[in-house]
Amino acid sequence: MSDRRIPEVHPVDTLNLLHTEKLIFEQGAPGRSGASLPPLDVPAIDPASLFGSMARTEAPLLPEVSEVEVTRHFTRLSRWNYAIDIGLYPLGSCTMKYNPKVNERTARMPGFAGVHPMQLESTMQGALELMWRLEQCLIELTGFQRVTLQPAAGAHGELCGIMMVRAYHTARGKSPKKVLIPDSAHGTNPATCAANGLEVVGLKTGADGIIDLESVKAAIAAHPNDIAGIMITNPSTLGLFEEHLGEIADLVHEAGGLVYMDGANFNALLGKVRPGASGVDVMHINLHKTFTTPHGGGGPGSGVVGVGERLVPFLPTPIVEPLADGGEGYRLDYDRPQSIGRMRSFFGNFGMFVRAYTYMRELGGEGLTKATEMAVLNANYVRALLSDVYSLAYDKPSMHEVVFTDKRLKKETGVQTLDVAKRLIDFGYHPPTIYFPLPAVTGGAGALMIEPTETEAPETLEHFCAAMRAIAVEAIADPSIAKSAPLNTAMRRLDETKAARNPKLRWTPTT
Amino acid sequence: MRYIPHTEDDVARMLRVVGKPSVASLFDHIPERLRAKRPLDIAPLDEARLLAHLGELGAKSRPAVGVTEREGAALSFLGAGLTSHHVPTAVDMMLMRSEWYTSYTPYQPEVSQGTLTAIFEFQTMVSELYGLGLANASMYDGATAAAEALMMAERLTGKHKSLLSYALHPHYTDTIYTYLRSQHGHEAEGYAPCVSFGKDGRVDQGQLSAALSAGDVGCVVVQSPNFFGVVEDVAAIAKLAHDAGALLVVANAEPLAFGVLQSPGAVGADIAVGEGIGLAIPPSLGGPGVGLFAARPEYVRQLPGRLVGETTDKDGRRGYVLTLATREQHIRREKATSNICTNQGLIALAFTIHMSLLGRRGFTELARINLSLSEHAKSVLTKVPGVSLAFTGATFNEFTLALPRNAFDVVKALAERGIYAGVSSRAAGLYRAETPPSTGGTKLVAPDDRWLTLAVTERHDRSTIDRLAAALTEVLR
Numbered sequence: 012m013s014d015r016r017i018p019e020v021h022p023v024d025t026l027n028l029l030h031t032e033k034l035i036f037e038q039g040a041p042g043r044s045g046a047s048l049p050p051l052d053v054p055a056i057d058p059a060s061l062f063g064s065m066a067r068t069e070a071p072l073l074p075e076v077s078e079v080e081v082t083r084h085f086t087r088l089s090r091w092n093y094a095i096d097i098g099l100y101p102l103g104s105c106t107m108k109y110n111p112k113v114n115e116r117t118a119r120m121p122g123f124a125g126v127h128p129m130q131l132e133s134t135m136q137g138a139l140e141l142m143w144r145l146e147q148c149l150i151e152l153t154g155f156q157r158v159t160l161q162p163a164a165g166a167h168g169e170l171c172g173i174m175m176v177r178a179y180h181t182a183r184g185k186s187p188k189k190v191l192i193p194d195s196a197h198g199t200n201p202a203t204c205a206a207n208g209l210e211v212v213g214l215k216t217g218a219d220g221i222i223d224l225e226s227v228k229a230a231i232a233a234h235p236n237d238i239a240g241i242m243i244t245n246p247s248t249l250g251l252f253e254e255h256l257g258e259i260a261d262l263v264h265e266a267g268g269l270v271y272m273d274g275a276n277f278n279a280l281l282g283k284v285r286p287g288a289s290g291v292d293v294m295h296i297n298l299h300k301t302f303t304t305p306h307g308g309g310g311p312g313s314g315v316v317g318v319g320e321r322l323v324p325f326l327p328t329p330i331v332e333p334l335a336d337g338g339e340g341y342r343l344d345y346d347r348p349q350s351i352g353r354m355r356s357f358f359g360n361f362g363m364f365v366r367a368y369t370y371m372r373e374l375g376g377e378g379l380t381k382a383t384e385m386a387v388l389n390a391n392y393v394r395a396l397l398s399d400v401y402s403l404a405y406d407k408p409s410m411h412e413v414v415f416t417d418k419r420l421k422k423e424t425g426v427q428t429l430d431v432a433k434r435l436i437d438f439g440y441h442p443p444t445i446y447f448p449l450p451a452v453t454g455g456a457g458a459l460m461i462e463p464t465e466t467e468a469p470e471t472l473e474h475f476c477a478a479m480r481a482i483a484v485e486a487i488a489d490p491s492i493a494k495s496a497p498l499n500t501a502m503r504r505l506d507e508t509k510a511a512r513n514p515k516l517r518w519t520p521t522t
Numbered sequence: 523m524r525y526i527p528h529t530e531d532d533v534a535r536m537l538r539v540v541g542k543p544s545v546a547s548l549f550d551h552i553p554e555r556l557r558a559k560r561p562l563d564i565a566p567l568d569e570a571r572l573l574a575h576l577g578e579l580g581a582k583s584r585p586a587v588g589v590t591e592r593e594g595a596a597l598s599f600l601g602a603g604l605t606s607h608h609v610p611t612a613v614d615m616m617l618m619r620s621e622w623y624t625s626y627t628p629y630q631p632e633v634s635q636g637t638l639t640a641i642f643e644f645q646t647m648v649s650e651l652y653g654l655g656l657a658n659a660s661m662y663d664g665a666t667a668a669a670e671a672l673m674m675a676e677r678l679t680g681k682h683k684s685l686l687s688y689a690l691h692p693h694y695t696d697t698i699y700t701y702l703r704s705q706h707g708h709e710a711e712g713y714a715p716c717v718s719f720g721k722d723g724r725v726d727q728g729q730l731s732a733a734l735s736a737g738d739v740g741c742v743v744v745q746s747p748n749f750f751g752v753v754e755d756v757a758a759i760a761k762l763a764h765d766a767g768a769l770l771v772v773a774n775a776e777p778l779a780f781g782v783l784q785s786p787g788a789v790g791a792d793i794a795v796g797e798g799i800g801l802a803i804p805p806s807l808g809g810p811g812v813g814l815f816a817a818r819p820e821y822v823r824q825l826p827g828r829l830v831g832e833t834t835d836k837d838g839r840r841g842y843v844l845t846l847a848t849r850e851q852h853i854r855r856e857k858a859t860s861n862i863c864t865n866q867g868l869i870a871l872a873f874t875i876h877m878s879l880l881g882r883r884g885f886t887e888l889a890r891i892n893l894s895l896s897e898h899a900k901s902v903l904t905k906v907p908g909v910s911l912a913f914t915g916a917t918f919n920e921f922t923l924a925l926p927r928n929a930f931d932v933v934k935a936l937a938e939r940g941i942y943a944g945v946s947s948r949a950a951g952l953y954r955a956e957t958p959p960s961t962g963g964t965k966l967v968a969p970d971d972r973w974l975t976l977a978v979t980e981r982h983d984r985s986t987i988d989r990l991a992a993a994l995t996e997v998l999r
Contacts, residue, residue, distance in 0.1 A: 031839075035643055035878050046884025047610060051891055052984045053898035058782035058890065061897075061916045065753060065784050071650040073882045078612055081878045085640070085871075089621035092636035096620030102629070109525050110624050113569055118806075119614075122580020125587040127600045128808030129945045131937050134596070137582030138807050144579075148564055163662035163809070166851070166863040174704045202851035202861035207704045211856050257555045282562045283549055289556045303525075306626040307868030308637040309659075309828070311810030327700070352700035356603055356665040356693035356797070357808025369576060375566025378523055384545045385528050391540045391548060408551050432630065442630055447852075468527035469536055495836075497632050503836035505631045510833035510845040514822065516656060517646040 026501045030087045036518050038084065039076035072520065091501070092308070093441045099467055099475050103412045103444035103460025104197070104248050106278045106300030108386075111373070114303060114366035123365045128357040132342055138361065139341035142331045145368045152379070153274075153294065154285030155317030159326045160359040165275055166199040167354065168295025168314025169242075173207045174351045175293060175318065175325040176240050176269045182325075182349060187267065189234045191241040193222050195249055195448040200242045200273060209239055216450040220405030221247065224255045224262075231266045238268035245286070246276045248448035248460070249405055250390060250412035260290030269293065269321070277301045278464070279387060279411035282380030292319045298360075302367035313363035324349040329358070385465035386411045389472060393461055396476035400483045404451040404458060412462035414451050421457070426486035426493045428457025431479070433504060434496035438478035586942050587804055587981075597986055598942040601920045601977025602749070603664065603691050603775045604808055605800045607888070608981055613802070613875045623868055631843045632835075637867065638842035641830040644874040651777050652794035652816040653785025659828035659865040661813030664797030665697035668773045670826045670860055671793045671815065672698055672741055673705065675769040677824050677859070681740030682706065685733050685768075689719045689748035694773055698743070717744075723752035723913025723922070725759055734766035745773040746786065750947075750975055751920030752913050753783060760790025769793065777801060777814065779918040781889025793817045802872035812869035823849060826860030888980060892919035896978040899987045906995045912973050920977040922947075926998060929974040935997040941990060944976030 058066040076084070093100070100107035118124065126138050142160055149158045162168035173190070180187055190204045193214040201211045212230050217223030222243065231238055241263045245253040253259070260270045272286050272294040278301040280286070286294050298304045299312035306312070318326060328350045329343040343358075374382060387410055394403070394413040401415035417428045432442030444460040451458035463472055486493050497503065528536075533545065542548055549557075567575060586598035587606050598606075617623060621636060628634030628641075641659045648657035661667040672684050686695055716733060718726050725744055733739065742763040746754035756772055763770040772786035774796035780786075786794040799811040817825060823846075831845035851858040880888060896919045904910055908926030925932055929946035936943040947970065978987065 032639070034639070034646075036646065039881075042883065044881040044884045045610075045612075045879035046881060046888065048884060048887055048891060049980055049983065051894055053894055053987075055890065056894040056897045058893060061893070062753065062783060065755070065757075065789070065916075067780065067782055067784050067886075070882045070886045071647075071780065071785070073647065073650065073880065073885050074878045075881050075883070076878060078610070078879060081875060082612055082616070084878070085616050085622075085875055086619070088636040088639050089616075089619045090636065091634070091639070092621040092625045093630075093633035094621045095624035100626070102626060105626055107626060111525060113572060115618065115623075117573065117576040117580075119804075120576060120580040121585045121587075121595065122577075122583045124804040124806050125585025125595055126583050126807050127586035127598060127606065127805045127942065128604060129600045129602045130584075130586055130942060131934060134937055134942075135583045135807070137579045140582060141579050151562060151564055154558075163666070163866075164862075164864050166861045167662060167666070170704070170861055174700065177704060197863075198851040198853070198855045198858070199861050199863050201856035202854070202858040205856040205858070206701075206861050208706065252552055254551060254553055257553060283558055284552060284556050285558045288559070305623040305868070307623050307866075308625045308634075308640075308871065309627040309867035310864040311662075311866045311869055312864060352703070353665070353693060353696035354700060355697055355809075356663050356691070356811065360809040361807035362803075362810055365576070369572060371564060372567050372575065373569070373572050374523070374525075374564075376562025376564040378526075378566055379564065380562060381523060381526055384548070385526050385533075387548045388528070388533065388536055388540070388545060391542070392536045395539045395541070408548070433632065436630065436633055441633055444629075466525050466527070469532050500632045502632050502635055502839065502841050505835045505841045505843050506833045507631075507843050507845065510831040510843045511848075514829075514846060515832040516642075516819075516822075516829055516845075517649045518642065 029090055029501045032084060032087045034518050035074045035076060035084050038080055039074055041075055043075045043077055045076055045078035045081050098439060099463065099471050100441045101443045101461045101463055102441065103462040104275055105444065106462060106464055107306065108303055108464035109466035110303050110305040111370060114369045117369045118362050118365040136340050139331050141368055142364060143341055145364050148368065148371045149315060149317060152281060153317045154287030156320050157323050157326060158315050158317045159330060160315050160364060161327045161354045162295065162314040162316055163355055163360050164310060164312040165295055165297045165314040166203065168316045169199055169203040169273065170206060171327060171354050172271050172293045172295055172316050173203050175322045176271060177207055178325040178351050179269060179322055180239060187237045187239040189237045190239050191227065191230050193243065195247045195450050196242060196244055197248060197273065197275065220249050220251045220407050221253050222255060222259060224258055227259050227262055231262060238263065238266040240269040240271055242271045242273060244273035244275060246279045246410040249414050249451065250409045251405060251407050252410055257290055275300060276411060279383060281383040282376065283383055287317055287319055293322055298363050298367040303370045304363040304366040311360050311363060313360040325351050327351055327354045382465045389463040389465060389467055392469065393463055393472055393476060397479055400480050412460060415459045416451055416456040418456050420483055420486060424486040424490045426490045428459055430493035430496060431459065431482055434482045434493040435478060436497040437499045440475055440478060596940050596942045597989060599944045599976040599978060599990060600942050602945040602975055603693060603797065604805055605776050605920065605977040605979060606805050607800055607979055609803065609876055610879055612879060613872050616875055617868060617872055622871060627864060628844060631841060635841060638830050640871050640874055642832065642842050644870045645830060647874060647877045648814045648816050651780050651785060653787025654794055654816040655819040656822055656825065657816040658825055659830055660870040661815050661827055661862065662866060663811035663813045664773065664775055664795060665694045667795035667813030667815045668694045668743065669698045669701035671771045671795045672743055673701065674824050674826060675741035675771055675793060678821060679740035679769060681738060683739050684741040684743060685717050685730065685739055687717045687725050687744040687748065689723065689750055690743060690745045690773060691749045691775060721913065722915035723750045724754050724915050727758060727762060730759065731762050734762060734768060737766055739766060739768045741769050741771055743771045743773060747776060747779055747918045747920060750913060750922040751917040752915035753918060756786055756791060757789040771795065776918065778889050778892060781886045782893055783918065798873040799869065801876050802869050810866055810869050812866040812873055822846065824859055825849060827862050828865045891980045895982055896921060899978040902987050902991045903994065906991055906998065908998055919979055920975060922973050922975045924970065925972045925974055928971050932974065932997055936993055939993050941993050943990065944974045947973040947975065
């Protein structure tokens with residue numbers, strides 16, 4: 012290569028200063044580094060002298076770039092992402108509410124971020140106290156007896172909850188195998204049962220969108236003495252309140268089973284329903300949904316689990332307890348013989364605990380109740396602004412989210428849910444959750460599941476609904492526009508089939 | 523209420539559009555028996571008081587890691603599954619960009635190319651570090667990754683018996699045990715740590731060989747460097763496992779070790795899992811972590827967790843999407859390879875940025891610095907009267923000392939002097955695993971209560987190691 016280098020450039024490489032970015036591995040030059048390392052003030056050891064044939068002879072293929080290149084690369088990449096701080100993010104069942112800035116500050120306080128999990132308990136009292144206080148807030152909100160903070164995410168919380176249900180039955184010398192799960196459930200519910208060696212008995216959503224009491228009775232009758240429990244999402248993924256929850260809980264309890272409530276949609280219930288006092292035995296809550304810890308591009312979350320009296324002995328170890336002898340302070344209790352054991356290393360996603368506690372204490376009981384009220388009002392407002400153009404999946408009152416289908420639109424224009432979603436991007440929005448939940452997508456219909464959350468002002472919702480309406484109008488005039496959307500993005504529709512047919516799952520050097 | 527924009531007029535107008543008389547009426551359909559009987563009792567705080575309150579709580583702990591030790595952090599040699607390295611400022615500054623931390627799962631690739639590209643880079647790095655051609659978008663942490671790896675190995679071999687090294691991190695053992703007990707019920711009693719270690723601190727190959735002889739074992743799980751810091755002879759263990767028709771899972775809580783050590787894949791591991799928190803973010807009481815998961819590419823259909831793959835857009839430009847989702851719960855429901863839904867996106871990003879900054883040279887250099895300081899610390903600390911190395915096997919940046927008396931008492935005495943000296947083998951909930959499992963008649967080496975496991979990193983230098991040695995001498999006097 013010549014010493015004088017002038018690469019080929021094209022103006023299309025950037026769009027509105029959004030740069031087409033090479034992978035970090037494709038940048039830089041051999042020998043370049045962005046590391047800041049201390050000088051060695053002790054004798055250098057040759058790995059080969061210690062490890063012999065186990066010593067690595069060739070360094071891993073990591074990038075060779077300066078800090079400047081790293082900063083630019085990740086800053087440029089970040090600009091290809093949509094985010095809550097950019098605009099409305101109406102993903103149904105994900106509760107994409109605003110993530111308060113102050114949370115980020117408290118989570119980074121050295122007394123929290125700097126604490127190592129293997130410190131002596133006497134040196135981590137503030138962290139233990141925060142966990143205790145967070146648990147007390149969660150108990151106040153849910154009406155449960157205790158809450159374990161250990162699970163790392165909602166699905167992990169489900170796993171933990173169903174493990175406890177199973178341990179409860181085992182402790183009573185029983186091993187029922189069936190778990191009732193409505194067809195509107197999130198996919199993690201059946202997957203969790205499978206991971207616990209339990210079998211799913213499906214419940215069909217009734218004509219009004221909620222669980223039909225008769226179908227529960229029939230399922231229980233069909234499996235005498237074999238009901239481990241029920242997993243029920245409330246409000247359901249259809250955004251509807253399960254009005255028969257009390258009666259369902261009675262039926263399941265009479266059959267010897269326990270009631271698991273998937274608390275993914277708990278944002279609809281703060282100050283309104285305390286599940287632990289309403290017949291629910293166990294429930295996970297996603298701190299990253301209801302309690303504003305950031306979603307981080309897909310984690311970390313936190314899936315804390317509340318339990319009623321019957322399941323307290325089975326909680327994972329350790330749990331935080333106040334010092335027994337009346338002394339001031341907290342300790343970790345490992346001595347719980349009936350515990351299901353450990354769900355993970357250490358104590359849970361502590362960084363999320365600090366953020367969630369910060370949020371709860373800022374809003375207080377009244378503020379949290381108002382959050383729920385405005386979340387439900389916002390969902391119903393969107394419903395009112397769109398239901399003449401998009402078909403409602405079910406006509407019952409909405410809670411925190413509203414589900415539309417593309418039935419009418421598709422019939423009249425051929426434009427489907429995916430097209431609407433992609434066209435929304437051109438109007439500046441992240442699309443809602445699509446093609447879920449299952450009861451709404453029967454008969455080839457596509458579903459749009461919209462959860463605005465309470466942090467959106469009415470003007471924002473009005474603008475979003477105007478975009479949704481414009482897409483429907485445009486679809487009648489020229490369906491091809493939505494079908495080829497997005498048109499305004501730097502990246503057009505991506506070929507997912509190609510990605511799966513010939514998987515390329517890591518970068519490899521070309522030479 | 524600064525996060526809730528609605529004015530009274532807004533609410534009134536919206537209610538008119540919705541056709542409801544009041545906010546309360548939006549909840550009318552909730553049956554009486556399910557309604558909360560009293561208002562919530564949680565006191566609100568304004569931001570200044572909130573910061574003061576959290577600051578007070580934080581001040582009740584003495585951190586192991588601070589910006590500088592002078593600001594109140596202890597001098598810490600804690601490792602045991604979380605060895606904190608210095609993570610450059612550029613990493614956290616990047617995490618605080620809204621586009622990263624307030625986005626979600628990249629369901630819509632056209633508006634998520636940032637996250638998708640970063641995960642693709644992360645997968646490449648994990649694949650490189652562990653020497654296996656395939657890596658996923660991350661798991662919750664090292665312990666859950668180990669449990670998922672074992673279950674994946676069982677699916678691949680169809681054999682439901684696994685052998686666990688006794689020198690595996692006890693939290694990993696416990697987590698595996700919890701997962702398997704849930705899947706197999708009481709049959710999980712067979713999942714005890716049952717392969718002991720010798721005087722060198724490594725897996726007893728004779729015992730492993732005997733345990734494998736029946737040919738009914740699907741999976742062997744070892745950690746390297748192991749809980750005591752000792753580097754296992756992964757190549758020899760892999761041969762034993764493979765000869766008996768079993769797969770080898772190598773767990774690892776310190777990926778930096780593979781700057782100076784052969785990667786697990788290069789010496790025969792079929793699946794490698796690890797914990798990346800120490801190279802990504804401050805310790806934060808151990809969570810959130812980031813579980814690293816790599817495997818041989820031919821096992822892709824049995825891989826748990828999210829995957830990002832390369833593709834092109836309509837105009838032929840290179841881009842990235844979530845792919846091979848037919849393994850996952852949202853498609854397969856009860857037939858999925860795992861119930862996991864998300865990954866640890868933001869922590870995986872931090873890991874990726876730090877790896878990019880270190881780069882090929884820096885990563886190797888950092889590993890050598892850790893190794894050299896750790897070897898120096900060994901020579902200095904074993905000069906303290908009564909102190910010796912617990913094991914003869916080679917180590918990376920963590921090692922185990924045999925003290926002349928109970929290590930937990932020594933740890934407490936040193937903590938009072940502002941030094942977190944390490945972890946005593948029987949402290950802090952370690953070795954819970956020794957109680958439940960049956961050991962299949964195998965004699966295990968019980969952890970000695972005089973053992974102290976400590977980590978030495980680039981955060982230390984000659985003088986801080988001398989301080990530890992002096993304090994240890996004083997405490998043991």
